[in-house]
Amino acid sequence: MDAIDLSLLELLRGNARLSYAELARQVGLSAPAVHERVGKLEASGVIRAYRAEVEPEAVGLGVTALIGIVEDSGGDTDDVLEAFRRMPEIESCYFMAGVESFLLKARVGTIAELEQLIVRLNRTPGVASTRTSIALSTKWENRPQPVAPPFT
Amino acid sequence: MDAIDLSLLELLRGNARLSYAELARQVGLSAPAVHERVGKLEASGVIRAYRAEVEPEAVGLGVTALIGIVEDSGGDTDDVLEAFRRMPEIESCYFMAGVESFLLKARVGTIAELEQLIVRLNRTPGVASTRTSIALSTKWENRPQPVAPPFT
DNA sequence: TACAGTCCGTGGACGCCATCGACCTGAGCC
DNA sequence: GGCTCAGGTCGATGGCGTCCACGGACTGTA
Numbered sequence: 001m002d003a004i005d006l007s008l009l010e011l012l013r014g015n016a017r018l019s020y021a022e023l024a025r026q027v028g029l030s031a032p033a034v035h036e037r038v039g040k041l042e043a044s045g046v047i048r049a050y051r052a053e054v055e056p057e058a059v060g061l062g063v064t065a066l067i068g069i070v071e072d073s074g075g076d077t078d079d080v081l082e083a084f085r086r087m088p089e090i091e092s093c094y095f096m097a098g099v100e101s102f103l104l105k106a107r108v109g110t111i112a113e114l115e116q117l118i119v120r121l122n123r124t125p126g127v128a129s130t131r132t133s134i135a136l137s138t139k140w141e142n143r144p145q146p147v148a149p150p151f152t
Numbered sequence: 153m154d155a156i157d158l159s160l161l162e163l164l165r166g167n168a169r170l171s172y173a174e175l176a177r178q179v180g181l182s183a184p185a186v187h188e189r190v191g192k193l194e195a196s197g198v199i200r201a202y203r204a205e206v207e208p209e210a211v212g213l214g215v216t217a218l219i220g221i222v223e224d225s226g227g228d229t230d231d232v233l234e235a236f237r238r239m240p241e242i243e244s245c246y247f248m249a250g251v252e253s254f255l256l257k258a259r260v261g262t263i264a265e266l267e268q269l270i271v272r273l274n275r276t277p278g279v280a281s282t283r284t285s286i287a288l289s290t291k292w293e294n295r296p297q298p299v300a301p302p303f304t
Numbered sequence: 305t306a307c308a309g310t311c312c313g314t315g316g317a318c319g320c321c322a323t324c325g326a327c328c329t330g331a332g333c334c
Numbered sequence: 335g336g337c338t339c340a341g342g343t344c345g346a347t348g349g350c351g352t353c354c355a356c357g358g359a360c361t362g363t364a
Contacts, residue, residue, distance in 0.1 A: 001210070009211065011207050014206035016168040021321055030343055035323070037341095040361095046210040051203055051296065052164035058153070058198040061159065063295070064246065066213070066255060073229060083293060084255040094216065103218060107297070133255070139233060139245040145213070145259070146204065146240050173350055182314055189312095189353070 001046070004029065005037060009046070012038070013144035061107040063114055064135040067121065067141040068100035069123070075126025076102070083124045089117050100131065153198070161198070164190070168202040191289065205248040205294070213259040214268055216287040219273065220252035227285060229253070229277025235276045241269050252283065 007027050011018055020038070021070070024031040041047045046127065071080065084090050084104065092105040104121075110115050121130050159179050163170055164266040172190070193199045208214065224233060236242050236256065244257040256273075260266050266284070273282050 007213070009204065009206050013206060014203070016202035016204045019222065020323090031321075032275040032323070032340055032344090046207050048205040048207055049166075050168035050295075051166075051205055051294065052161065052168045053200040053203055054161050054165055055200055059158070062153070066246070066248075078192050079283070088205075088295075091295055091297070092293040094218070094293075095289045095291055097286045097288055100285075102291075115202075118231075128306065130216040133252075134249045135246040136249055137247045139247055139254075141246075143240075143243055145211075145243070171350065172352090183350075184315090184352070227334055228349095 003051050003088060005041060005046075008034065009041065010144070010146075012047065012050070013018060016052075024149050049073065056107055056138075060109045064138060065108070065114055065117075066133050066135065067104040067106060067118070067143065068096075068131040069102040069104065069121065069127055070129045070131075071101040071124045072128045075128075077126070080124065080126040083126075089113070090132060156199075157193060158186060160186065160193065163295070164199065164202070167192070168204075178204055207292075212261045215260050215262070216290060217258050217266055217269075218285050218287065219256040219258060219270070220283040221254040221256065221273065221279055222247075222251060222266070222281045222283075223253040224278045224280045227280075231275065232278040235278075239272065248295060268287065284293075 004027050008023060011023055017056060018026075020031045020035050023038070023061055024034045027034065029037075038047070043123075056064070069080075070078065080102075081093070084093055084102070087106075089106045089108050090104050091107050094103045095101065096103050106114070106117055118130055121127055134151055156179050160175060163175055163178055170178075172183045172187050175190070176186045179186065187287075192223075203232070208216070223229065226246070228246060233245070236245055236254070239258075241258045241260050242256050245258050246255045247253065248255050258266070258269055266286075270282055270284055273279055
């Protein structure tokens with residue numbers, strides 16, 4: 001993991017569909033060299049995936065909500081997590097410090113669907129309570145940090 | 153925007169580096185047809201970007217925090233937003249319903265950097281107070297919803 | 305019905321790209 | 335020195351991206 005790897009990561013975070021030839025030109029190596037470096041970054045898990053970022057409204061997911069979850073004292077955290085994992089509306093799941101053990105980001109089409117999701121969450125064994133905040137608009141999301149910090 | 157477009161979106165959300173030829177095979181069209189459809193999805197803004205998803209720890213960003221912002225009654229929301237936009241640590245920014253006008257997701261390298269970020273946020277004109285929760289671990293993030301809902 | 309226009313696809317062509325193997329070079333180590 | 339290995343370049347080749355000409359389905363109009 002050197003400066004060239006960091007440039008590659010930055011380029012691919014900006015546009016994941018750049019060709020190896022183009023990446024090679026940008027970092028000043030040959031295409032096969034870049035191919036091998038990117039392959040290693042993928043294999044070692046530094047690059048987790050390549051994703052197209054889709055406008056949520058365009059696929060009928062206009063409602064974004066952030067939901068804090070307070071866990072039941074008796075519940076099994078793994079079971080709760082597994083239940084969350086089975087709910088496709090939950091796009092992100094963070095295990096938090098604080099009273100609320102989890103913070104979920106969910107995306108649904110309508111407020112009615114959000115209501116159903118909250119009901120399902122409250123019924124989930126191990127969940128003591130939920131606290132939902134609705135996002136009126138997403139100013140930006142998953143913005144790549146422009147420069148990677150100095151590296152060891 | 154028909155069923156084929158939705159399949160293309162789903163395929164590209166799963167792997168943004170699929171070739172047009174491969175996409176064409178999956179949806180049963182020719183490569184040029186897919187090329188044109190994807191081009192239109194990009195032009196119309198349905199596809200916002202293609203991003204490589206990078207393991208944050210691997211680039212020295214091991215600390216994730218979610219920060220709620222209460223706005224000053226006198227402040228200008230646009231100015232506050234602009235100030236946030238200039239802080240690269242802020243990866244996502246939602247405008248919320250509720251007492252806290254914004255929810256920010258920030259990623260930094262160390263707790264010390266988080267402290268500096270919070271100080272900067274509290275000093276920002278228009279910000280009345282902040283409430284920071286630290287994510288101990290990210291269970292998952294930006295998971296693509298498996299199937300797009302029925303479409304009009 | 306006939307006709308023209310539009311949309312959206314296919315197939316062919318051509319140049320660039322991905323990818324493989326062979327080879328080169330410098331660093332580290334006996 | 336000479337071995338080994340990591341990591342690069344170069345050259346070849348098959349597949350891919352992309353442009354263009356063409357054609358069928360649908361629609362509105364005479």
